[in-house]
Amino acid sequence: MFASRAVSTIARRAPVRAFTKARPFTSSVSRYDSKLNVPGKIISYEEVKTEDDLLPPGSKPTTVPSDLEQATGLERLELLGKMQGIDVFDMRPLDASRKGTLENPIIVNGAGDEQYAGCTGYPADSHLVNWLTVSRDRPIERCGECGNVVKLNYVGPEEDPHAHDHGHGHGHPAYEEPKTFADYVKPEYWYR
Template sequence: MFLQRTAFALARRTPTRAIAARPFSSSVSRFNKKYEVKQEGKILPFEEIKTEDDLIPPGAKSGTVPVDIEHATGLERLELVGKMQGIDIFDMRPLDASRKGTLEDPIIVPGAGDEQYAGCTGYPADSHQVVWLTVSRDRPIERCGECGNVVKLNYVGPLEDPHDHDHGHEHGHPPHEEPKTFADYVKPDYWYR
């Protein structure tokens, strides 16, 4: 309690001119000069984007608030530039819901990554709540537990993945193992291929 009173007494005795010796406006201008980034860029058409450097935004003009296309980078910028030209680069169309997928004729799910998620709402469409199915390069076929609809991954990505986890053991990491599920304990006679 004594220390608390002493701190308040010292605070009352501190001259206010010493605290406000430098105006706030000069602090802001010094800050801006120190961290000013000058980068010139332009919005390239989708066809001219070749490298990641082409996805660096021009930024907003001084004194304005940037819109999405002026500050978005990477995949977000690629998507926005594509949409400006009417190209849906992520192919966000819904999956085929006109039929029920079977093991012989599954619903095809395109994917460029190691894993893809597909939402099943049943057949006919919206006959049950969304059940999320996970298909991967290692396990390309998955069946909905609610309605029996079958989906299959159609991998459209690069043939050699730089992030391939199977080669991790060369660098001292153990190889990736899929977690065990009830499907691992089903007799091989009942497996679907």
């Protein structure tokens, strides 16, 4: 009761011109750099050569931009690839038709220093997801629940200054893996 009286009192006291003037819901500042983009030009996935090619053309004035007109960086690269049927980040599920072994592991592609793989067991969905971490230093990992073995297939650049650093750049100390029970197992039992 009190709220409805307060709203009607405020509405009577408000000036009429505040409600009659058309106001947009959104507003934006448009900026254009002629060196980076040609307005309205969307390049194909094959034409992307540098990071500058992943800057969008933007939308026409007074329109709301689409994802393709405003996406930048890796998101833009993924959109351009999807438009041509290319799965840039290889989002297919891992092979679940067999159980990975040390002699024939399930291959996990990765372009970074580390990659995560979710194991749901063999046959598929026989246990909850166990996340396995494979890296360039330790490319083989075994699921503790079902024994499934995955192996990293590194597909990134050979010389990546940020990956596989080992303390030789940027002043960071080398990463030392924490000790576990596996460190005290005899070397002849290792599966490396």
